[in-house]
Amino acid sequence: MIKGVNTEIALTHILSRKKQTLVASLGVTVGITAFVFLNSLILGFNRFFDDQIFRSMPHMRVYKDDEISKSLLSKKDTSALNVVVNPKMLNKTKNLLNPQQILNEIKKQPEVVTAAQWVTVNLFYTSGKSQMNGVASGANIKEADAMFDIATTMVEGKAGNLESVSNGILIGVGIAEKLNIRLNDNLTVISSLGASKVMKVVGIFSTSNSISDKIKSYMNLSSAQQLLREGPNYVTDIYINIKEPDKVVEYKPLFEKISGYRVEEWKEANETFVAAAKTRSVMMRSISGAILLVAAFGIYNILNMTIMQKLNDIAILKATGFSGKDVVKIFVSEAVIMGFFGTCGGLGLATILVNLVSHVYVGGDIGFFPIRFEPSIIAIGGFIGMFVTTAAGFIPARNAAKVDPVEIFRK
Amino acid sequence: MEENLVLKTNNIGKYFYDPIKFKVLEGISFDVKQGEFLTLVGKSGCGKSTLLYLLSTMDTDYEGELIIDNETLTGKKPDRLAEVRNEKIGFVFQFHYLLPEFSCLKNVMIPAMKLGKYMREEIEHRAYEKLDILGLKDLALKPASKLSGGQQQRVAIARALINDPKIIMGDEPTGNLDSKNTSIVFDIFKELTRGHNQTIIAVTHDNDFAKASDRTIELLDGKIVNLNKQWD
Numbered sequence: 018m019i020k021g022v023n024t025e026i027a028l029t030h031i032l033s034r035k036k037q038t039l040v041a042s043l044g045v046t047v048g049i050t051a052f053v054f055l056n057s058l059i060l061g062f063n064r065f066f067d068d069q070i071f072r073s074m075p076h077m078r079v080y081k082d083d084e085i086s087k088s089l090l091s092k093k094d095t096s097a098l099n100v101v102v103n104p105k106m107l108n109k110t111k112n113l114l115n116p117q118q119i120l121n122e123i124k125k126q127p128e129v130v131t132a133a134q135w136v137t138v139n140l141f142y143t144s145g146k147s148q149m150n151g152v153a154s155g156a157n158i159k160e161a162d163a164m165f166d167i168a169t170t171m172v173e174g175k176a177g178n179l180e181s182v183s184n185g186i187l188i189g190v191g192i193a194e195k196l197n198i199r200l201n202d203n204l205t206v207i208s209s210l211g212a213s214k215v216m217k218v219v220g221i222f223s224t225s226n227s228i229s230d231k232i233k234s235y236m237n238l239s240s241a242q243q244l245l246r247e248g249p250n251y252v253t254d255i256y257i258n259i260k261e262p263d264k265v266v267e268y269k270p271l272f273e274k275i276s277g278y279r280v281e282e283w284k285e286a287n288e289t290f291v292a293a294a295k296t297r298s299v300m301m302r303s304i305s306g307a308i309l310l311v312a313a314f315g316i317y318n319i320l321n322m323t324i325m326q327k328l329n330d331i332a333i334l335k336a337t338g339f340s341g342k343d344v345v346k347i348f349v350s351e352a353v354i355m356g357f358f359g360t361c362g363g364l365g366l367a368t369i370l371v372n373l374v375s376h377v378y379v380g381g382d383i384g385f386f387p388i389r390f391e392p393s394i395i396a397i398g399g400f401i402g403m404f405v406t407t408a409a410g411f412i413p414a415r416n417a418a419k420v421d422p423v424e425i426f427r428k
Numbered sequence: 429m430e431e432n433l434v435l436k437t438n439n440i441g442k443y444f445y446d447p448i449k450f451k452v453l454e455g456i457s458f459d460v461k462q463g464e465f466l467t468l469v470g471k472s473g474c475g476k477s478t479l480l481y482l483l484s485t486m487d488t489d490y491e492g493e494l495i496i497d498n499e500t501l502t503g504k505k506p507d508r509l510a511e512v513r514n515e516k517i518g519f520v521f522q523f524h525y526l527l528p529e530f531s532c533l534k535n536v537m538i539p540a541m542k543l544g545k546y547m548r549e550e551i552e553h554r555a556y557e558k559l560d561i562l563g564l565k566d567l568a569l570k571p572a573s574k575l576s577g578g579q580q581q582r583v584a585i586a587r588a589l590i591n592d593p594k595i596i597m598g599d600e601p602t603g604n605l606d607s608k609n610t611s612i613v614f615d616i617f618k619e620l621t622r623g624h625n626q627t628i629i630a631v632t633h634d635n636d637f638a639k640a641s642d643r644t645i646e647l648l649d650g651k652i653v654n655l656n657k658q659w660d
Binding site: 022025026029030033329333335336337339340342343421423427 | 507
């Protein structure tokens with residue numbers, strides 16, 4: 018067979034009914050546009066909220082869990098019941114033993130992007146008579162910056178200043194405003210244990226989260242340890258960032274084994290958020306799926322109609338030696354051609370739309386509208402578009418192949 | 429099968445099931461020689477069209493045996509039958525039946541493109557040749573739907589000829605034409621059998637048409653009553 022006789026017939030059919038072809042293709046265009054746009058929206062939203070979370074929280078956190086007092090009696094005598102009356106949390110220290118070694122071990126893992134020792138201090142910022150409560154993170158500023166990208170949020174001073182000033186502190190812009198503090202001013206902080214320390218403000222940061230700007234500060238590890246009246250080996254947490262934050266659940270046991278302590282990953286710490294993200298995805302996927310289905314029905318309908326009008330032609334083709342397979346090929350090609358143009362149009366339109374919307378300024382903590390464009394979405398959209406239209410074309414095409422020419426000629 | 433036979437039937441029978449079981453054809457056996465112009469005649473409902481569709485391999489629901497060009501086609505797969513139709517059989521229908529969106533030339537070319545024996549340029553050249561035989565060369569590029577009935581029927585004949593088939597089958601090929609066009613089509617058929625040794629089987633109820641053919645088989649109530657009807 019000469020290559021493309023079936024395609025040529027399909028093309029002629031399509032070109033001789035341009036309007037219908039256009040309508041069917043436009044249906045696919047709308048479907049694919051909705052699909053790509055909504056998926057970009059989900060991706061943008063999820064990335065945005067992930068970013069929000071990972072600005073103040075690591076992917077994983079190693080810490081010492083509280084223990085409840087247990088019975089001191091041995092359990093050997095099973096006939097007796099040992100009861101601990103009024104069990105309480107053990108008043109043990111919350112620091113990790115030998116944190117430097119644990120950190121070194123963790124950093125050896127190939128999945129780990131950054132890891133940092135961390136001490137969290139609850140404290141008051143005071144200036145004259147005014148006081149504000151807040152939370153300070155004591156950490157190596159280099160490691161902390163690699164994890165939370167502090168440097169890009171600085172509005173005054175530099176994050177790196179902490180390295181050279183041992184009693185330096187980086188404060189949120191909210192604290193600076195309320196306490197009327199400027200760069201290089203002194204700021205007295207008082208910890209929950211009563212220790213007070215005069216700090217020098219070496220930087221002011223402004224994140225997109227105004228609440229954390231009002232409570233958060235960064236200081237050197239040693240300052241935090243002093244405020245807790247502890248020595249240089251006192252570390253309460255090790256923060257870990259890995260390459261693929263979605264896979265934390267898989268890596269959790271590994272890090273628990275390495276450290277010997279409990280590991281909390283961001284998903285269990287933010288269950289509500291994860292559930293909300295899932296709900297959003299399901300919602301948008303079902304909407305885009307429904308629109309795609311409607312588009313598929315458009316193709317199905319128009320092809321069905323074409324076939325009803327072309328029973329005579331199908332009978333002639335069969336009489337002149339076209340087999341059922343050829344007839345299927347002809348009509349599936351028509352669906353594929355319509356689907357191809359519709360899909361291309363949809364992908365193009367979606368690209369334009371996503372681009373436009375991503376330049377809409379929403380303001381507030383969000384900034385520009387959080388929509389994300391990714392090649393993988395285009396690829397999936399293209400694939401689904403072609404698959405759905407081909408499938409929608411196949412059903413009527415198969416019916417066309419079953420047309421009995423004798424029945425047509427006898428009429 | 430003898431050397432110069434192109435079609436042979438053995439005791440063919442067929443039933444219709446709707447509305448009741450009814451035997452339309454019974455015990456049909458005959459041979460067709462190479463280059464013969466054969467007509468099938470009979471009253472309306474005698475089964476002559478049904479028989480033609482059986483011979484054309486489009487209808488496979490029958491008993492008996494059908495042999496075309498030394499190949500037994502009874503019980504063959506639909507794809508093989510489609511190949512046989514493409515290569516060995518050319519059709520001419522009562523209602524011309526061209527593909528309306530295509531030009532005359534394309535209509536003629538399509539079966540050859542399906543066969544794929546020649547290159548595209550060669551097919552086009554051959555299609556022009558066939559249209560020329562039928563005096564339609566000037567209309568080659570016109571859309572099929574713009575032609576008159578007689579012209580469409582001649583294009584259909586050109587299409588039937590394009591793959592140099594063993595047999596041309598016609599179902600009332602002149603049934604829908606005026607007398608002038610009928611005589612044109614008839615002359616073409618005559619020329620094809622005489623000049624090109626083409627085998628033709630045609631169903632007709634036009635007695636003048638049948639009289640002028642080489643041989644006429646007469647059917648009555650699904651049976652052959654005369655294998656070589658003599659006209660008075």
